[in-house]
Amino acid sequence: MLLTLLLLLAPARAQAPEIVWARPFTLAQPETWTMTASPRPFTEGLLVELRVDPAVAELREGRAPALFLGGEPLFRFNGDRVGGCVVGFVPGPVDLAAAPVFVGPATLPERLQADEADNAARGRPALPVGDVKAALAAGGAPLRAADLRDVQREAMARVAACSATPEDHQRAD
Amino acid sequence: MARTLALALLLACHRDGRDPTDDPTTTVLPPDPTLCADHPGEQLCDGLNAMTCSDEGVIASVEVCDPKATVCLAGACESCAPEVTIPGGASELIVEVDAAGPSIDRPWRLRPVVLPQPAIVEVTGPVVLLGEGGAPIADGATVDPGTLYVGAAAPGEGTVRFGPAEGACEASPRELPVTAIAPPPLAVRSLDGFPWVEAYDVFTSRDTVSVDLTAFVDRTDPQAVAYVVPHRDDWAAGDALDDAVAGPVPVSLGEVTDVWDDVPADVPPLQPYDLVVDFGDDGTLDAGDLLDGAEGPALYVGGDLTAPGPYPVTQDELSSGYWTTMVVYWPDPPTVVSGAMPLVVISHGNGHDYTWYDYLGRHFASYGFVVISHRNDTQPGPITASATTRQNTDAFLAALPQAFGGILDGHVDPHRIAWIGHSRGGEGVVIAYNDVVTGAERPANFTADDIVLVSSIAPTVFEDPMTRVSPHEVPYHLIAGSRDGDVTGGVDLDLVQYFRILQTATGPTAVTYVEGADHNDFNCCGVNDANFTSGPGPIIGRERAQQAAKSYFLALLEATFHGQAPMWEYFERAPERFRPEGVDLVLATQLERADGGADKIVIDDFQSNPDAAVSSSGGAVTSTLPGLAEGVMDDRNTQLTHDPSDPFNGMSQAHNDGAGAARGLVVQWGEGDDGLVEFEVPPAGRDVRGLEALSLRAAQSTRHPNTVALDGMLSFGIALVDGAGHVTEVDHRVYGGIPKPYARTGLGSGTGWVNEFQTIRVPIAAFTADPALDPSDVVAVRLLFGSAHGSPLGQVGLDDLELVAPGEMCC
Numbered sequence: 001m002l003l004t005l006l007l008l009l010a011p012a013r014a015q016a017p018e019i020v021w022a023r024p025f026t027l028a029q030p031e032t033w034t035m036t037a038s039p040r041p042f043t044e045g046l047l048v049e050l051r052v053d054p055a056v057a058e059l060r061e062g063r064a065p066a067l068f069l070g071g072e073p074l075f076r077f078n079g080d081r082v083g084g085c086v087v088g089f090v091p092g093p094v095d096l097a098a099a100p101v102f103v104g105p106a107t108l109p110e111r112l113q114a115d116e117a118d119n120a121a122r123g124r125p126a127l128p129v130g131d132v133k134a135a136l137a138a139g140g141a142p143l144r145a146a147d148l149r150d151v152q153r154e155a156m157a158r159v160a161a162c163s164a165t166p167e168d169h170q171r172a173d
Numbered sequence: 174m175a176r177t178l179a180l181a182l183l184l185a186c187h188r189d190g191r192d193p194t195d196d197p198t199t200t201v202l203p204p205d206p207t208l209c210a211d212h213p214g215e216q217l218c219d220g221l222n223a224m225t226c227s228d229e230g231v232i233a234s235v236e237v238c239d240p241k242a243t244v245c246l247a248g249a250c251e252s253c254a255p256e257v258t259i260p261g262g263a264s265e266l267i268v269e270v271d272a273a274g275p276s277i278d279r280p281w282r283l284r285p286v287v288l289p290q291p292a293i294v295e296v297t298g299p300v301v302l303l304g305e306g307g308a309p310i311a312d313g314a315t316v317d318p319g320t321l322y323v324g325a326a327a328p329g330e331g332t333v334r335f336g337p338a339e340g341a342c343e344a345s346p347r348e349l350p351v352t353a354i355a356p357p358p359l360a361v362r363s364l365d366g367f368p369w370v371e372a373y374d375v376f377t378s379r380d381t382v383s384v385d386l387t388a389f390v391d392r393t394d395p396q397a398v399a400y401v402v403p404h405r406d407d408w409a410a411g412d413a414l415d416d417a418v419a420g421p422v423p424v425s426l427g428e429v430t431d432v433w434d435d436v437p438a439d440v441p442p443l444q445p446y447d448l449v450v451d452f453g454d455d456g457t458l459d460a461g462d463l464l465d466g467a468e469g470p471a472l473y474v475g476g477d478l479t480a481p482g483p484y485p486v487t488q489d490e491l492s493s494g495y496w497t498t499m500v501v502y503w504p505d506p507p508t509v510v511s512g513a514m515p516l517v518v519i520s521h522g523n524g525h526d527y528t529w530y531d532y533l534g535r536h537f538a539s540y541g542f543v544v545i546s547h548r549n550d551t552q553p554g555p556i557t558a559s560a561t562t563r564q565n566t567d568a569f570l571a572a573l574p575q576a577f578g579g580i581l582d583g584h585v586d587p588h589r590i591a592w593i594g595h596s597r598g599g600e601g602v603v604i605a606y607n608d609v610v611t612g613a614e615r616p617a618n619f620t621a622d623d624i625v626l627v628s629s630i631a632p633t634v635f636e637d638p639m640t641r642v643s644p645h646e647v648p649y650h651l652i653a654g655s656r657d658g659d660v661t662g663g664v665d666l667d668l669v670q671y672f673r674i675l676q677t678a679t680g681p682t683a684v685t686y687v688e689g690a691d692h693n694d695f696n697c698c699g700v701n702d703a704n705f706t707s708g709p710g711p712i713i714g715r716e717r718a719q720q721a722a723k724s725y726f727l728a729l730l731e732a733t734f735h736g737q738a739p740m741w742e743y744f745e746r747a748p749e750r751f752r753p754e755g756v757d758l759v760l761a762t763q764l765e766r767a768d769g770g771a772d773k774i775v776i777d778d779f780q781s782n783p784d785a786a787v788s789s790s791g792g793a794v795t796s797t798l799p800g801l802a803e804g805v806m807d808d809r810n811t812q813l814t815h816d817p818s819d820p821f822n823g824m825s826q827a828h829n830d831g832a833g834a835a836r837g838l839v840v841q842w843g844e845g846d847d848g849l850v851e852f853e854v855p856p857a858g859r860d861v862r863g864l865e866a867l868s869l870r871a872a873q874s875t876r877h878p879n880t881v882a883l884d885g886m887l888s889f890g891i892a893l894v895d896g897a898g899h900v901t902e903v904d905h906r907v908y909g910g911i912p913k914p915y916a917r918t919g920l921g922s923g924t925g926w927v928n929e930f931q932t933i934r935v936p937i938a939a940f941t942a943d944p945a946l947d948p949s950d951v952v953a954v955r956l957l958f959g960s961a962h963g964s965p966l967g968q969v970g971l972d973d974l975e976l977v978a979p980g981e982m983c984c
Binding site for chain 1: 492494498522524526528553556597660666668692697698699700
């Protein structure tokens with residue numbers, strides 16, 4: 001009883017992001033990475049499914065902290081404000097074992113300089129190795145996509161399965 | 174004996190003492206003494222002899238009429254000048270000007286007169302006289318008895334003189350005074366106070382259509398009735414009025430009479446009608462009747478702007494890449510619409526989806542627009558989103574020959590494009606326009622000139638409105654809700670103070686501020702962000718918010734692209750009194766003409782001459798109220814709590830926007846503090862004849878004790894002062910008041926959200942309804958505050974005091 005009371009009174013702690021699924025992909029047609037102040041083309045990336053604090057998961061209009069994977073802000077296909085499931089990607093070959101997942105600065109991604117992103121990632125712990133292995137195993141073989149539309153279809157299948165937020169299902173439909 | 178008496182009377186009745194038999198040209202025979210035998214007790218004529226017969230059948234008296242001045246008519250000497258009868262009229266005529274020249278083909282601009290005897294006619298002033306067959310009658314011509322028609326080609330005073338045409342009559346011509354007036358609107362709506370009527374074009378089911386005959390004080394025909402009939406472009410004499418939707422309703426001559434009190438709601442938008450006053454009540458349009466409708470409909474029934482339009486709609490997805498993926502909506506087949514259709518591009522906000530705007534896409538397409546709603550790259554920010562808007566517009570125009578088998582090829586007008594964006598997309602469309610108009614971006618398939626309208630739904634303001642988020646001169650519309658839980662409009666964050674964008678626009682602007690609507694009410698499926706807000710104000714929900722959005726957007730698009738100018742009334746008239754059908758919400762609307770144009774004369778926009786005693790046009794500003802503050806319309810802190818030291822509390826028109834920041838005036842008055850603020854009118858605006866309206870914007874100050882105490886709609890007096898010192902005042906509440914701030918809490922103590930500016934537009938006709946005002950010499954505009962003029966107390970922000978000339982808003 002006392003323990004329960006103490007737990008209730010304890011300050012709420014933001015849920016640390018967890019990774020549950022990851023799948024590398026390649027693109028037959030290059031796309032432009034726009035989540036940066038210096039847009040650049042890319043032809044490969046990593047699609048991930050995370051569990052985060054629902055308060056962080058929601059996509060809002062104003063200035064809000066971004067979810068980062070390694071040195072890049074995550075491009076997100078959904079915003080599960082109820083369950084905290086987030087499906088998104090970052091470009092390039094990603095060493096998931098060395099890439100932290102974290103809530104970074106609220107800078108608009110299009111204003112984000114590379115050094116600011118790197119600084120934000122520096123010193124943060126990487127994801128647990130076991131989680132990474134399990135996520136990659138769950139994701140399976142790399143996706144050979146024609147373009148981002150194929151990646152999006154894969155992503156929305158994940159969203160449909162994981163999200164507890166009605167508007168996510170509107171998107172997935 | 175009797176004969177002797179009669180002759181004696183005959184001699185005695187010579188009026189001027191002369192014997193008409195003295196005139197060598199006139200021979201007056203003595204009366205036939207036997208005539209009275211068959212007419213005892215009557216008055217008879219025998220030549221120039223006017224006789225009175227006794228009851229015994231003999232001549233009792235005889236008057237010999239002077240042939241130079243009189244004739245004998247019914248036994249009495251009457252003037253020999255020609256008589257004229259005016260059917261249904263008095264001794265003078267008021268005729269409506271026919272600018273094309275009076276013609277029997279437009280008999281409603283003519284007044285018939287009946288001439289019982291030949292006459293020589295002359296006209297003066299702008300008067301034109303037509304013969305029975307409609308042929309013009311030359312000045313000085315002799316005309317036969319019959320019906321003549323009086324008209325005029327220009328306003329002014331004149332006469333028709335009917336002189337004797339034959340015989341020895343030397344009487345002065347009969348003179349008929351004629352006043353020619355510009356045709357006044359007959360279809361009006363009654364007001365609760367001076368000037369008692371308004372003459373806007375659009376009526377809704379909340380209105381009663383009345384006929385205003387106050388300009389026609391010459392009319393005396395008690396048989397006059399009014400009809401409201403479907404509009405015709407080909408009115409002709411003799412047209413039956415049997416298709417009337419209202420009437421015949423007997424009208425009160427010289428007054429205002431209600432004619433149609435069951436204006437339908439459930440009809441398509443802008444149904445046109447004409448109004449006829451049928452004098453003589455014969456059920457047809459004849460000379461002497463009044464017609465409002467010959468130069469365009471007398472009135473429109475506003476109709477249901479939320480109902481689908483006349484065209485069936487098809488929607489399908491088009492994608493040439495992840496970021497060029499869109500839903501396309503079009504009238505199907507596109508050939509049902511004549512000519513190429515305008516293109517409407519919808520750019521969603523962050524966390525939204527391009528499939529969430531069917532309610533707009535299908536609605537617009539059903540009225541003859543091609544619409545695309547595209548995937549928008551909003552996560553990086555509004556600049557990236559702006560690029561997506563440009564790219565999708567370009568991609569769609571490029572794809573037309575192939576898309577959907579080319580069905581839309583040739584049916585989309587690439588030179589008439591509207592951009593509508595929501596949230597980050599709403600900022601994005603403004604940035605996109607800025608970047609194209611400044612030449613920073615050069616799309617392949619369109620130019621800045623092709624973007625005819627930009628509209629933002631609750632836009633963010635990440636970028637600087639003074640440099641990047643500027644609509645420049647393109648017509649710009651802003652719609653937002655007071656219950657927005659995301660882009661709140663609050664004073665705590667610069668990036669949600671979207672009125673800053675509006676302030677940088679130099680073209681025509683319009684605003685629709687919807688009380689109780691939240692951010693995602695404007696799409697199908699976003700989170701109910703009203704849940705993130707607090708306060709007792711009503712939350713209207715998605716359905717009602719979207720009814721407002723559909724209505725106001727359709728009005729905007731129809732006015733901009735389809736020439737439906739009456740639709741601007743939904744923005745220029747105060748929504749308290751005039752709203753689209755089915756929109757029973759509290760709204761604040763604004764409509765402003767483009768800056769720097771000839772169609773408005775700015776008295777004070779407060780942007781220059783920071784001295785409160787000098788207007789931006791250089792004139793004197795005087796006040797009897799102590800609480801007057803001129804400055805930047807920027808809340809001093811991030812709280813809405815009342816702060817006596819911050820008269821601009823709750824203002825979100827500016828925020829750290831530098832030298833060009835939006836400025837305004839704040840006026841405060843307490844109970845018993847009646848007072849005024851007077852603005853000298855610049856020379857260019859002193860002759861208000863020909864001008865359309867006096868316009869200003871006003872908002873109640875949120876959480877101010879006076880606002881809290883008033884707790885309702887606010888109004889004040891607006892007056893014109895002429896050079897002789899005459900003051901004509903209108904309480905603008907008769908047109909609609911200024912809403913109290915929405916009852917939302919947060920950002921400090923108290924209740925009330927940010928400023929809700931409302932355009933107040935008083936027609937110049939309201940002031941000139943006072944005949945004592947000299948409209949050619951208006952020297953000042955006076956705003957009068959206090960219980961004698963409107964609300965007993967209050968605090969208001971004011972901006973953009975202007976005189977507006979007639980003319981199109983834009984496009």
